Amino acid sequence: MAEEVTSRAATVLQTTVEASRSVRWYYEKVTAAKKNNKPVVWAFGLVPREIWHALDIPVVTLEHFPLLLAAKQLSGKYSQVAEERGFTRDICAYHSCFLGAALSDQLDAYTEKRFPSPDIIVASNFPCNQEVKTPQYLAEHYKCPFFYLDAPINPWGEEIKKHAVEYYETNLERLLVFLEKFGYRPDWAALQESVRLSQHLLRLWNKIVDYRKKAPTPMGAADGYICLYPLFQLPGTGIAVEIYERLLNEVRQRAESGLGVVDEERVRLIWAGLPPAYNLGLLNYPERYGAVVVQSELEWIGGAILDPEALNAKKPLESLARKTLLDFVNPTYSNRINLWKRLTREFKIDGIIAVNKRGCRNLPAGNRLIKDTVYQESRVPMIIFDLDGVDNREYDDAQVKANIDTFVESLLSKKGGRKQ
Amino acid sequence: MKSLETMRRYVREPQLLINGYRALGKKIIGYRCLYVPEEIIHAAGMVPYPLFGGPEPISLADSYLQPYICEFIRNVFDRALEGKLKFLDGLVLCNTCDAVRKMYDHWRTYIKTHLCYIINNPQETYSNHAYSYYYIELQNFRLEMENFSGQKITDENLARSISLYNETRSLLKKAYLLRKQDPAALSGAETLDMVMAAMIMPKEEANTLIRDVLKEAGNRVDRRQNSGPRILITGSIIDQPALIRLVEEMGGMVAADDLCTTSRYFWQEVKGDNPMDALCLYATQRCLCPCMHPAEKRLAHLQELIREFAVEGVIYFNIKYCDPFIFEGVMFKEVLEKTGIPVMVLEAGHDLSGIGQLKTRVQAFIEMLW
Amino acid sequence: MIGLGIDVGSLATKALILKDDQILAWSVKPTDISRKSIPAAVDDVLKRTGLRLNEIENIISTGIGKKEVSYATGTLSEVSCAVRGTAFLFTGVRTVVDIGGQNCRAIRCDGDGGVIDFALNDKCAAGTGIFLTSMAKALEVDIGEMGQLSRQSTMEVNITSMCVVFAESEVVTLIHRSVPKADIIRGLHKSIAMRVNGLVHSIGLESRVAVVGGVAKNDGVVSCLEELFKQKVFVPGEPQLVCALGAAAAAMKRGGAN
């Protein structure tokens, strides 16, 4: 996601560079805010980002920082620091890495530059238990005020129950009250504007997605991964909208002139689970066989599966509640299953590569379930193997490639009627 | 002790109980974990039945729930896949740890039980709006249970169930408090058997047996003169006495434990005039599980146990991949050690495989406390 | 048409020559750090057939060292080779289990050489041949005898450690307790079979199962698998050679094309 990753993954779009620059832009903003004595929030779990941007609160998010460290090949190092503190190797590397970076006796030069220490910690139990435990520990460590945002789970699929939405909404209101103590006054107009921008962003995103369904696809997962930052981190800001407008233009042009990621697209794949942030080139790896990873699951995180029209700027908190509760990373799987069925159909997918992230209690456990349901519906196969997208210490190139090679080989032979 | 022997037998051969329930024509509803209100199931004329793991190694579950999910849940799910839980008419889960939540979809897809329901309880407790949200969830659950059993749950029935369960809770607590004495009249392993039996038994019968335990324990002659260090065990679920027994064999005295198969089950009682209000209040104010917020309440509770039972060392048992306790173990270890209580975090699989290494750790910890 | 298949495995390198669907010769040499196993196995099959390397139009290599065969005209994954090799020997097999030195693969196939679904074991060595090889050493028995010995078992023994290293000490402890070797071996076989069973179930078990790879030589493991699969399985006469056979078959079919 960071600029340094761009070199590793072969991207085809111009706008990708721009999207990755927004990362630096945002962190510089956070650092500057800290210098001006604005309280910095560390946020964990999927707390709706629109709130931070509406109230102009500088925020460092758990979901993003370890990826930056991984891109720098530093994740293993920091995870080890957490292990030295007594955390087992079995916890999610997002957390061990973040903990390690925060607990390093001295934040090293790289980290400190981007990583102002927290004044407030906000955590949500969404999507996993660890999302609350890490911040709890850090709040104790930094002696920081701590806010816990309780999110109900969603076992109902697309029809969320009213009382659950209301409960989450109330909790968001309480968050606003809490933030007020630090001088961040709730500004209703700004919240509405933020949700409006977020809605606009989702509309753009959906148009881009439509073009990507074309064969050959004008934009692959490597670009998608890096372009995710505005959608995931900056929804509710103008800059995100600008970037996506340009992205849409570029993708449209490519699609209209028939430009694809590879010359001859033979197989279309989706990547489920986290790609290795320390080796994003892996998303391009199947291209040598004419296989393109056209989508990665991560691009749908943060409520991107929501129909943009379901957002209503007049009711910002309710809209954000819906956006969160419908997220496919919800601890129960109904929405994730629906997402997969839909993507497989709409993108004319030939095969799914799914990775089990070590230490993750959320996505891997569902992979088999999704494999079975998707296969039942569309006969599209899915290969599942272990790969930790954050921790680079145990990455085994040979093992991973053996899986991908074999999988693509079997897809090709199926398509080509087994020529060999 | 005869009463204890009877209870232990039920834990080892739950089929005896299950046959009994079946003979009465009762529906059996499996559940996990403690945030499922048993009383509502009971008041609908059904049997709430807590699910435990078995001693057999996991075979099929690993290919469905990948291995980064706690072994306890994988074990339970494995038993279901193997057809060992066919006696269940339904399953009720609640919103606690990831492992439990993950099992929901898997159960619905792969295990054909008539009912699979998850109660969407809040994870924030001691708060008014969580209370009102949970109240709706409980009402929905009550309706669901009425529909499923075909029996109306009247407030009277519910109140009766609550007082029956409360009696079990208070009796268990009395027995548990016997361990304050030195040497204790009940060992840790015995307590575990007693509570687990009470959890799966008809409460009327359980209450009689626990009363007997209380009587018999008073004039017990075979009290062990085990004056080793007083230890508190807490952490992930322990559903077989092996670990507790190991600590006792190594010379430690398990003076107290805080487990969902022991004290967490009965520590508080359901209080209040209106039964639904009482249940709602109970669930949102017990806060004895690390999945729930705020953690300070739990820490305070542990510290109280440590004081009351004159605990000298704490063993934190983590089942591999059990995040709530893994994190809590690290956090509380730092805090407790600052107050002079040594804490050993013991990570192991649900089946306690590699018991040799565990032995070394436990033995060294006890040697350290002598 | 002649095809040469070379399977450079982690423990053994196998070469096999196929001519018009007839196996002409095969050879197995231990893979070691000197890299001599490939020329050794290839020279061996050539000598047996009297052929020269340049007389063979197509050479397909497979196995973890497949890239080391510089003169191969193509490579194929082990999964494809296992399936093709099996299809060459048996008709209608729907599940192939390939247990080699450090690998275990479960494959679902269409019975005609096409792969439908597969899973490879993760990074732990439990459930593979090396687990047995190490245990054979600890037990001081010959790896080839294990299958036969296990048949004399009269008592259930459970090996709980999955880790090769810890299982070794568990085995040693069992020996101390004077548990008969036959029972320990049976326990080990069961433990491997359980692991393999898990892998197979992760892709779904179908009827007509073949077990191939070096470990299939051990009929103790095979019978444990049959128990778990609740069905008889097919085991080729030379299970270790199936991948090489599959590679050779692919090479032969390709003929002069390419």
Add this chain to the structure above:
Amino acid sequence: MITAGIDIGSLSSKAVILKDGQIFGRALTPTGADSVQTAGRVMQEVLDKTGLSFKDINFIVSTGYGRVLVPFAQRNVSEISCHAKGSSWFFPSVRTILDMGGQDCKAIRCDATGKVTNFVMNDKCAAGAGRSMEVMADLLQIPLADLGRESLNTVRGEQDISTTCVVFARSEVIGYLHQGVPANDILGGLCEALASRVYALLKRVGVEEDLVISGGIAKNIGVVRRIEQKLGINAKIAYEPQIVGALGAAVFAREILAKIMPG
């Protein structure tokens, strides 16, 4: 007063006889398939060396993972306590002990009397223990005793080893050898990997000087140097680090004896 300590380890068994507070004899032998027999053998060996007989020994304490299998020991004590005790006997100023044997690895803190105050042990994967070195010695055909030295003379720098599993590391190493990576660099990488795992363990208990390294791996200078480098301190090592556990057991035997037979 004559006491003995027997340490039945996973790889080697050790015996020490303590007479009037001095090491009177010691023996070391590989642990065979039969620990009971091994225990008898190592005990006989040390008796032969000292010219003593069984009845001269007043008290015997056993330790090590086979500690319950020593039929003639009056008491067994965990190896964690014994290594602390033994290290403290060698170096009274010791506060932190790293004991690394074939299968497990422990970081221990102790007080001035050698009593354990805190410890951690590696978890179930054998990756972080000495056994991996044996596997490599066997594979590379280099004597175990030379591995450490060789690992310090890297040619192009340490080769990263990603696999932690002892068994899989073997095939990774074969791969590197085939790519022409010098054996020294691979050993460097292996020692480095081991050292960093150990370092994490040490950090968990917190290192306070003096640090003693005991157990067989203390003989592996490649690992020891790397640990020292990471910690920035020098470790103390007994002249025979493998017997520290057995010595500790003998010291315990002495202390117990002193308690039960005053005067």
